[in-house]
Amino acid sequence: MLSRRKKSITGKLVAKQVPKIKPSKARRIIRRFHLLIQKRRVICSKLQCLIVEDDEEANAISIEKFFKKNKSLRQSYMVGKNSTRLDPNLEELLVRAQNVNSSRQLCELLGYICREIDEDGGLKNYQMASTVGQDSNRGGDSSKLLVKWCKELSLDKTMGMNALELGSLSAKNNISTCGIFNPVVRVDLNSNDTVNIEKQDFMERPLPENESEQFDLISCSLVLNFVPTPIQRGQMILRFQHFLKRNQKTYLFIVMPLPCLANSRYMTKERFNEMMNCLGYREVRYKAAKKVAYWLFNFEKSDDFNHTNTGMSRFTKKVKLADKPGMNNFAIIIPSKYSGYG
Numbered sequence: 431m432l433s434r435r436k437k438s439i440t441g442k443l444v445a446k447q448v449p450k451i452k453p454s455k456a457r458r459i460i461r462r463f464h465l466l467i468q469k470r471r472v473i474c475s476k477l478q479c480l481i482v483e484d485d486e487e488a489n490a491i492s493i494e495k496f497f498k499k500n501k502s503l504r505q506s507y508m509v510g511k512n513s514t515r516l517d518p519n520l521e522e523l524l525v526r527a528q529n530v531n532s533s534r535q536l537c538e539l540l541g542y543i544c545r546e547i548d549e550d551g552g553l554k555n556y557q558m559a560s561t562v563g564q565d566s567n568r569g570g571d572s573s574k575l576l577v578k579w580c581k582e583l584s585l586d587k588t589m590g591m592n593a594l595e596l597g598s599l600s601a602k603n604n605i606s607t608c609g610i611f612n613p614v615v616r617v618d619l620n621s622n623d624t625v626n627i628e629k630q631d632f633m634e635r636p637l638p639e640n641e642s643e644q645f646d647l648i649s650c651s652l653v654l655n656f657v658p659t660p661i662q663r664g665q666m667i668l669r670f671q672h673f674l675k676r677n678q679k680t681y682l683f684i685v686m687p688l689p690c691l692a693n694s695r696y697m698t699k700e701r702f703n704e705m706m707n708c709l710g711y712r713e714v715r716y717k718a719a720k721k722v723a724y725w726l727f728n729f730e731k732s733d734d735f736n737h738t739n740t741g742m743s744r745f746t747k748k749v750k751l752a753d754k755p756g757m758n759n760f761a762i763i764i765p766s767k768y769s770g771y772g
């Protein structure tokens with residue numbers, strides 16, 4: 431049930447509540463968090479190189495699985511997990527993580543990062559800071575554009591559409607208040623509002639058994655860049671099709687930071703669109719703003735997607751498209767073995 435908006439003494443609706451945190455502090459928290467997930471990405475990809483080469487699942491290995499296989503390194507990971515916040519030595523190591531080659535140091539660093547993200551309020555603070563960024567006084571949430579596009583496409587409440595919002599930070603975002611989508615199912619890894627937002631890893635959400643568990647629209651705003659490895663991003667994208675209805679009028683809204691496309695060695699807007707086309711999505715709207723890129727895709731596949739015959743092999747590996755100093759390594763890899771979990 432949605433919480434009711436407060437009214438002033440004169441009966442006017444009171445502006446939505448945003449956490450009391452200064453924008454400058456919010457920016458600092460967001461920058462720190464982005465640094466942590468970027469370094470975690472670097473470390474994870476370095477550690478994967480240490481896994482036996484004939485292990486086909488190597489790329490997909492999670493941190494937990496990694497330590498099950500590499501028990502001796504768990505100790506270093508735990509040292510990092512138990513270290514104090516802003517440890518000067520580890521902070522120094524963090525800055526040059528890409529040049530660290532000792533697996534022990536990498537694991538210690540990984541523990542240090544994971545503790546701050548998972549246990550030290552890192553994710554919670556980041557979400558709070560992101561909510562400040564979503565405040566309408568500061569540009570509003572990204573679903574404002576989604577709603578504008580839906581109206582352009584004549585989607586309205588008479589169509590009885592429902593939506594799944596991944597990485598939801600607020601039940602008061604435009605997607606929930608516009609009235610076009612009802613219900614809006616909201617999930618997040620770490621919900622600060624468990625009444626309105628289900629705490630769930632989308633990758634663990636049970637696959638729908640019938641259309642009543644599927645959606646007319648999935649919103650995935652600034653979530654893909656949050657997912658730690660290229661292959662996990664690919665797995666997330668592959669999962670979407672299971673959750674979308676098969677009636678030609680289903681949509682996927684994606685938002686990513688612009689540098690993921692405009693400044694990556696492995697990804698461009700063209701490549702991302704080709705990948706999505708292969709998976710049965712057609713771009714109906716696109717906008718590149720100053721810092722983020724927005725897409726609305728129509729999901730056109732009505733028959734079951736066959737992973738082997740759609741030209742998908744082009745996207746099962748990282749391909750270097752450019753290489754200049756200052757570029758980032760953002761990539762998406764579609765797993766070559768598709769298990770349904772993906």
Ligand SMILES: C[S@@+](CC[C@H](N)C(=O)[O-])C[C@H]1O[C@@H](n2cnc3c(N)ncnc32)[C@H](O)[C@@H]1O
Nearest residue numbers: 597617618619620630631632633651652653656
């Ligand atoms: C940068 S925030 C984006 C929030 C909001 N959607 C926006 O556009 O500002 C990314 C959110 O995605 C969530 N997230 C990342 N991976 C997820 C997953 N596998 N399942 C559910 N939520 C996930 C994180 O917990 C985080 O709150």
